[in-house]
Amino acid sequence: MLSPEENELLTRVGAGTPMGELMRQYWLPCLISTELAPDGDVLRIRLLGEDLLAFRDTQGRVGVVGPNCAHRGASLFYARNEEGGLRCPYHGWKYDVDGACVDMPNEPPESSFKDKVRQPSYRTAERNGVVWVYMGRLSDPPPLPELEWNMLPEAQRHVAKRIQFCNWAQAVEGEIDQSHVSFLHTPGNQLKIEAEDLARSGVVAWRKRDKHPRFHVQDMDYGVLIGAQRDVGEGMSYWRLTQFLLPFYTMTGPYGEDPTRHTRCWVPVDDHTTMVFAANYHPLRPLTEKEVAKMRAGSGAGFVGDPNFAPPTNAPFGRWIPKASRSNDFFFDRASQQTDHFSGIPEFWAQDAGMQEGMGPIYDRTKEHLGTTDAAIIRVRRSLAHAAKALLEAEEPPPGVLHPDIYRVRGAAALLPADADWVAETEEIRKLVPGVNPSAPGRQ
Numbered sequence: 001m002l003s004p005e006e007n008e009l010l011t012r013v014g015a016g017t018p019m020g021e022l023m024r025q026y027w028l029p030c031l032i033s034t035e036l037a038p039d040g041d042v043l044r045i046r047l048l049g050e051d052l053l054a055f056r057d058t059q060g061r062v063g064v065v066g067p068n069c070a071h072r073g074a075s076l077f078y079a080r081n082e083e084g085g086l087r088c089p090y091h092g093w094k095y096d097v098d099g100a101c102v103d104m105p106n107e108p109p110e111s112s113f114k115d116k117v118r119q120p121s122y123r124t125a126e127r128n129g130v131v132w133v134y135m136g137r138l139s140d141p142p143p144l145p146e147l148e149w150n151m152l153p154e155a156q157r158h159v160a161k162r163i164q165f166c167n168w169a170q171a172v173e174g175e176i177d178q179s180h181v182s183f184l185h186t187p188g189n190q191l192k193i194e195a196e197d198l199a200r201s202g203v204v205a206w207r208k209r210d211k212h213p214r215f216h217v218q219d220m221d222y223g224v225l226i227g228a229q230r231d232v233g234e235g236m237s238y239w240r241l242t243q244f245l246l247p248f249y250t251m252t253g254p255y256g257e258d259p260t261r262h263t264r265c266w267v268p269v270d271d272h273t274t275m276v277f278a279a280n281y282h283p284l285r286p287l288t289e290k291e292v293a294k295m296r297a298g299s300g301a302g303f304v305g306d307p308n309f310a311p312p313t314n315a316p317f318g319r320w321i322p323k324a325s326r327s328n329d330f331f332f333d334r335a336s337q338q339t340d341h342f343s344g345i346p347e348f349w350a351q352d353a354g355m356q357e358g359m360g361p362i363y364d365r366t367k368e369h370l371g372t373t374d375a376a377i378i379r380v381r382r383s384l385a386h387a388a389k390a391l392l393e394a395e396e397p398p399p400g401v402l403h404p405d406i407y408r409v410r411g412a413a414a415l416l417p418a419d420a421d422w423v424a425e426t427e428e429i430r431k432l433v434p435g436v437n438p439s440a441p442g443r444q
Ligand code: FES
Pocket: 069, 070, 071, 072, 073, 074, 088, 089, 090, 091, 092, 093
């Protein structure tokens, strides 16, 4: 349970709020590079409650600028993207990717007024197919975080996004909550443990047999390491390790031999909207056509899937709004609760979104009752509140901003003796070691 003040601190991300200021000190993943073509479409985006426009100029540079022309405020969404900048269609003023006014054709040629005018803009960076935006205070932006999915060639990873209509913190809390997996994502009407489940080994059966994982949490220099321990019998435990990295990254554990891995970025669009930026990757090799096709088809944990988005609109991130939504109850079907899906919601990602959006845009956490399986949620909230408050008094940037290498970690999973030192025993498999990809227990 949080006090009203603590809930406000955690959830509000507008300019001037403690959490909003914390977020602004980090690079924000925003666009997939292919969303912007040179001299192509101008896209409406929105980050941390600020409406912005993104475009790629003739030279391929990405600009992120304020939405209203510095002259008299016409919307630059209607701008002509041509010859190295955006030209406002109202009176022809033109701005480059840095916001400099480079042409003012309705003023006399001898006027130097254009040199005094700037369009608000933010710094951008592009690496391996992803465009990042920096809204922070440093005059020289910090390095990009060394997250594995964005350090690899594009052929080794697949990225896609989706918009979720709730506050970013309740979406993150859903991701770090391993306890729901035994319920929400259970196929069929199968909570009952059958004899065959007792005989089986593998993650699916373990989750079914032990529905109350013990949670263990450890503060790390990048955020929080979360261990969910399930009893698998014979003195052994299945450990699934989720990483929370400031300010909004999560990495859950992999499955099976030579696994693909994933990271999700829960980027606040505003207080009531979250952009879920999902990346699946293989550390050692290009993804196969079959793997990419499956991700494009979607409806798994990570990806909505190309066919499952609503028709694109010009709204901020309007290409990434799923068909399944609160307006159609995420295609909920009560009859299917008895047959196909414990939740009655068919698409895997929508099972999560349905629960998280169903709480309302910002859940009133004064009303919650946290149990032992919510230990990770409590610790991550504390980590975020601590970082946000520290920034109010600090001269130094928050954790990780100037140390991009602390992001060189992975989610992990392992079978260990029940009384093992879980942090020490998993140290090696949690490190990002180039050329190495430890296996994990499989789903069978
Ligand atoms: S409002 Fe944009 S040029 Fe006048």
